[in-house]
Amino acid sequence: QDDEFTHLYTLVVRPDNTYEVKIDNVRVESGSLEEDWDLLPPRKIKDPEARKPDDWDERAKIDDPEDTKPEGEWRPRQIDNPDYKGKWVHPEIDNPEYSPDPHLYAYDSFGVIGLDLWQVKSGTIFDNFLITDDEKMAEEIGNETWGATKVWGD
Numbered sequence: 001q002d003d004e005f006t007h008l009y010t011l012v013v014r015p016d017n018t019y020e021v022k023i024d025n026v027r028v029e030s031g032s033l034e035e036d037w038d039l040l041p042p043r044k045i046k047d048p049e050a051r052k053p054d055d056w057d058e059r060a061k062i063d064d065p066e067d068t069k070p071e072g073e074w075r076p077r078q079i080d081n082p083d084y085k086g087k088w089v090h091p092e093i094d095n096p097e098y099s100p101d102p103h104l105y106a107y108d109s110f111g112v113i114g115l116d117l118w119q120v121k122s123g124t125i126f127d128n129f130l131i132t133d134d135e136k137m138a139e140e141i142g143n144e145t146w147g148a149t150k151v152w153g154d
């Protein structure tokens with residue numbers, strides 16, 4: 001949020017490898033840990049054996065060879081390229097480095113919390129961090145602490 005008010009930020013990571021981000025106890029984002037974050041190698045990679053054919057023409061338009069140059073500055077008329085084959089798409093293969101992880105959400109220890117911040121304004125304050133495996137309790141504590149002290153503008 002970019003305002004002068006206090007906010008409650010919540011990250012929920014679930015055992016089905018999904019996540020949910022809430023701001024002020026309202027969901028703003030959700031998805032799959034594997035699909036939305038680079039936590040595992042990609043499932044597919046570009047085939048290292050595949051090469052674009054030498055005769056592959058990706059130019060949709062070409063100069064008209066029958067256009068004649070008049071006096072002065074000139075650019076030839078453009079026509080559809082009869083040899084146009086479309087943009088070449090590099091074929092993909094299964095990544096041998098990829099292996100699914102059904103326990104992507106799980107960590108042995110949550111002994112620390114880290115924040116990676118970049119800010120240009122002073123005055124930002126962070127407090128009241130809670131790490132728990134009880135989603136309902138986290139929401140209740142958020143409402144009891146942040147919810148009781150939040151300041152809303154008129």
